[in-house]
Amino acid sequence: MAAPGDAKERERARAALIGGVYSNHVALAEVLADARRRGIEECYCLGDLGAFGPHPDRVFPILLDYRVRVVQGNYDHSIGNRRDDCACGYTDPRDNHFARLSYRYTFDRTSDRWKDWLRDLPVRLDFSLGGKRVHLCHGSPRRTNEFLWESTTPDPFLRKLFAATGADVIACTHTGLHWQRELEDKLFVNAGVIGRPENDGTTEVGYTIIEAAPERAAGVRAEHVRVAYDHARLAAEMREENLPAEFIATIETGWWTSCLEILPGKERARGRF
């Protein structure tokens, strides 16, 4: 006899995928309200709750309130296990300078209760959507801090990831830029992030809705949704907390000003800095 949970598995036809939150509790509340207005009940966060923004403890009650299921990001793993650095995967001294500032602030202001909660998050979540197997991870299925940019993630490499996971849909975040690619009967999604804008000169952030789509080869389609939020309020909080002016400029202008050296040329050329 099927358990009630199984019945729910069968019914699931849509889900919201939310990328890195980076302590942007204002955007998180707005994005989840947007998903709820659309009637989406299943919300997943792909990890990296802290970094960059103010008051890291504020995101947790919102996630719990909306019953968001969360995958552990590299940031969450580091904070949860009381590590010395974020293990973001940056290699340039300038990127690492800002990463260190941000990590120290977030670490000091995340309470022990939530550090333990972060430590115990799963590194992957698998579920069924319209009969298709969906695999959620933070960076890539094989490494939490692997950057999967559109211009550096070739089809043969994705095929290898699909073969290794056995999934029909793989979704990740970590880079900060959303993209998707259909590959034969598979769908790969980078859900983007909601912690900061997408380096496109607008202040909006975005999340991704995946939906059962029997007419598509992969059986699932993905739609990236942009959401405006009170970014001025977030910027004001960041100022009060003395966070770096570079971080605040990104929230207010939509252009990335730090942690740029990791971008491939094709993605970086689209930004201002």
Next chain:
Amino acid sequence: MTAALLPPGELDTLWFQVGGTLCNLACEHCFISCSPENESLPLMTLAEIEPYLAEAEALGVKEYYLTGGEPFIVKELEAIVARILRQGPVSVLTNGTLVTQARAARYAQIAAAVPYTLEFRVSIDGFDAASNDAIRGAGSFEKAMRGVAALVERGFLPIITATQVWEPERDGEVVGGFFRELRARGYARPRLKILPRLKIGAEEKRTGGYAAEERITPEMMEGYDAAQLLCHSARMVSRRGVHVCPILVEDPRGFLGRSLARSMVPYPLEAQACYTCYLYGAICSNASSRVAADAAGY
């Protein structure tokens, strides 16, 4: 002494020594002593590369690098770049002196037609003609800067690489100098990668080789993240076949046969150049590589 044995990861990165050991310059710190006369490794053709590309596709390779020698002396380079870009991102390592306006324009067209990134890494050794040309030869600085400007004009963001031939105390002054010079020449947001010196090839003659104790022991690998080393997830292909990495192409210990799949075997880190990679991480990749050295206090 027993060498540390590195277990292989997945093959993510594939290098091609398209330019062999032939180069229009003869830099006095070159780790494989490339020059206009060094034909130890010949140029490669697209036909020679194809079988390896087929194997790389099956193995799910993530990125490709073209080096030499100087890739721009390869007549087929444009065709090779266009072909590989259909399969994945490509980085071309060049001294920049042969990059003309017309060539930059053609590469911009090739890059615009594919989803994958095309990167150029231009190596120089000083932010002015005096310091650069002392190592790379008269006139090479101006020619490289013209190459950089041509690439920037076509929308590329070339990664400027420099081997650290100066003393570490001068880091700020030299790196700041690079940025000022590049901006003054119209490259508004320069990307810069500083490489450690590899004390082999011409550089060994210039400043002396590695000290006896500068090698990796099995104990040093305990708790070390093997993914930091390029040979964990990369291989180099030359006209001869498959080599463990771009550094050891002239070292018989670096030769691993003619099959990519069969080259992914545990590798003994016995060459002394391995010690530099141990300290600095994957020095050959596009990512800056100072992190491991910073952490080690170097």
